[in-house]
Amino acid sequence: MNSDVVVSLQDLHKSFGTNHVLRGIDVEITRGEVVCIIGPSGSGKSTLLRCVNMLETPSSGTITVLGRELTDIDCDIDEARSKIGMVFQSFNLFPHMTAIENVCVAQRKVLKRNAKEATTAAQSMLARVGLQDKENSYPAQLSGGQQQRVAIARALAMNPDVMLFDEATSALDPELVGDVLAVMQSLAQEGMTMLVVTHEMGFAKNVADRVVFMDNGVIVEQGPPEQVIGAPREERTRSFLSSVLNH
Amino acid sequence: MALSKRKKAMYVRYAMYVVSIALLIAVILFIDWERLGNAMFRWDIVKEQFPDILTKAAKNTVVFTVLGFAGGLSFGLLFALMRLSSIRAYRWFAATYIEVFRGIPLLVTLLILGFGIPIATGWKWPNPYLQGAIPLSLVASAYMAETIRAGIEAVPKGQMEAARSLGMSYSRAMITIIIPQALRIIVPPLTNEFVLLIKDTSLISVLGVTAATKDLARFGRDGVNQTANATPLIVAGLVYLAMTLPLTQLVAWMERKTKAMSR
Ligand SMILES: Nc1ncnc2c1ncn2[C@@H]1O[C@H](COP(=O)(O)OP(=O)(O)OP(=O)(O)O)[C@@H](O)[C@H]1O
Numbered sequence: 001m002n003s004d005v006v007v008s009l010q011d012l013h014k015s016f017g018t019n020h021v022l023r024g025i026d027v028e029i030t031r032g033e034v035v036c037i038i039g040p041s042g043s044g045k046s047t048l049l050r051c052v053n054m055l056e057t058p059s060s061g062t063i064t065v066l067g068r069e070l071t072d073i074d075c076d077i078d079e080a081r082s083k084i085g086m087v088f089q090s091f092n093l094f095p096h097m098t099a100i101e102n103v104c105v106a107q108r109k110v111l112k113r114n115a116k117e118a119t120t121a122a123q124s125m126l127a128r129v130g131l132q133d134k135e136n137s138y139p140a141q142l143s144g145g146q147q148q149r150v151a152i153a154r155a156l157a158m159n160p161d162v163m164l165f166d167e168a169t170s171a172l173d174p175e176l177v178g179d180v181l182a183v184m185q186s187l188a189q190e191g192m193t194m195l196v197v198t199h200e201m202g203f204a205k206n207v208a209d210r211v212v213f214m215d216n217g218v219i220v221e222q223g224p225p226e227q228v229i230g231a232p233r234e235e236r237t238r239s240f241l242s243s244v245l246n247h
Numbered sequence: 248m249a250l251s252k253r254k255k256a257m258y259v260r261y262a263m264y265v266v267s268i269a270l271l272i273a274v275i276l277f278i279d280w281e282r283l284g285n286a287m288f289r290w291d292i293v294k295e296q297f298p299d300i301l302t303k304a305a306k307n308t309v310v311f312t313v314l315g316f317a318g319g320l321s322f323g324l325l326f327a328l329m330r331l332s333s334i335r336a337y338r339w340f341a342a343t344y345i346e347v348f349r350g351i352p353l354l355v356t357l358l359i360l361g362f363g364i365p366i367a368t369g370w371k372w373p374n375p376y377l378q379g380a381i382p383l384s385l386v387a388s389a390y391m392a393e394t395i396r397a398g399i400e401a402v403p404k405g406q407m408e409a410a411r412s413l414g415m416s417y418s419r420a421m422i423t424i425i426i427p428q429a430l431r432i433i434v435p436p437l438t439n440e441f442v443l444l445i446k447d448t449s450l451i452s453v454l455g456v457t458a459a460t461k462d463l464a465r466f467g468r469d470g471v472n473q474t475a476n477a478t479p480l481i482v483a484g485l486v487y488l489a490m491t492l493p494l495t496q497l498v499a500w501m502e503r504k505t506k507a508m509s510r
């Protein structure tokens with residue numbers, strides 16, 4: 001197997017009861033690649049992303065991250081997750097902790113870093129997302145865009161090998177979207193491996209190395225953005241794109 | 248002439264004030280205050296209650312309450328976590344426990360555990376405080392388990408997911424992320440349970456007492472028997488109030504504060 005493959009999904013299926021949400025997904029993501037997943041609501045994008053770090057347990061198929069098979073019953077899932085950063089649509093910052101505590105807590109409890117190491121790393125991550133002056137603010141005192149950037153810093157502080165973004169900007173007021181997208185874009189330029197579920201076609205077009213279009217639990221079409229967004233081959237892709245671009 | 252709605256409401260309100268004040272005056276005039284005072288509040292008997300009612304009886308009530316609460320909180324947390332467990336047998340066991348102990352009156356549970364088990368097994372309670380406090384805490388834990396479970400469930404699901412996605416184990420996430428947030432929600436209802444527990448300790452004396460283990464209620468009852476006067480019970484009631492009122496006020500204050508914080 002190619003050692004540059006970071007995430008590999010093979011014949012992935014997921015059902016919720018009788019609802020067959022993922023119907024055989026095969027994807028490989030190589031180091032440094034930025035893959036954007038687009039598709040209509042309910043097509044299974046979030047479910048796919050949540051399978052990559054096993055927040056959802058797949059019904060069948062294998063998930064391999066950095067050569068480690070997460071679907072193997074002997075796999076230490078907590079250890080594996082600490083290397084997979086995840087950013088949620090609803091931020092999910094810990095409201096009882098300040099920004100810097102949010103960024104430190106998993107470094108301390110999971111990576112067992114000492115207070116000084118953790119604080120230093122947290123400060124540099126907060127600076128990286130442009131929030132060095134918000135260290136001691138509680139989430140409730142921050143705007144949505146600032147909260148989401150703290151959430152990105154929190155994930156980055158674990159030194160992840162891959163970052164998962166699930167509609168990271170969908171809950172934001174339009175004027176705050178740009179700050180978050182800028183952080184994500186600079187991450188991509190620094191070579192982070194990223195799997196991004198997004199409705200931001202502009203971001204997908206400019207930043208993605210590859211765009212994956214999903215519908216109804218399968219990958220309908222994938223390729224470089226100029227192909228999938230610029231000149232889609234499949235009728236389903238075209239009708240989806242015309243519905244989002246006309247908004 | 249038809250009265251407007253608001254005028255009518257105003258007259259009704261005046262009428263109610265007048266009636267209430269008339270009733271109050273009637274009560275004050277017609278009650279035989281001297282007789283009442285002699286039967287229920289004689290200063291010489293009030294004075295006799297002290298200091299024992301505080302140093303012995305109230306102390307015992309506090310000991311029973313604190314033991315019952317500590318046990319109830321520990322078992323309650325355990326059963327709450329079992330109710331939320333992914334292991335079906337745990338959920339089932341905790342649910343049964345909670346229903347059983349909430350469904351049987353405390354008095355009956357006290358008698359079964361305090362008397363019934365020793366009779367049935369020949370085993371003796373090693374200590375009269377534990378004999379009362381353990382059944383009390385088992386019942387309290389059933390109520391507290393539900394309070395704690397509701398608090399944990401009120402923490403948004405995304406909190407657990409965020410913690411797990413950072414590599415925390417389930418128990419680590421519970422301890423560091425979920426329970427601290429749940430605590431803010433459950434402290435006011437738990438304080439209410441503490442107040443209920445203070446009052447419930449008055450049932451423990453059915454298990455029999457020695458002079459050293461009498462609680463407030465029993466102390467008051469025995470006082471009534473000795474003096475043939477209700478004053479000792481009134482004093483005991485006042486001592487209960489002195490303990491419970493500050494706590495209920497504290498709960499009211501905490502609830503106002505959370506309301507103000509959530510705006
Ligand atoms: N925990 C769950 N339990 C039951 N059904 C679920 C669960 N999570 C998702 N589903 C179902 O799976 C399907 C796919 O959901 P998913 O959230 O993956 O879609 P999505 O592509 O992310 O949509 P959106 O763009 O609206 O976020 C939906 O029909 C949804 O109802």
Ligand SMILES: [Mg+2]
Pocket residue numbers: 045046047167
């Ligand atoms: Mg989604």
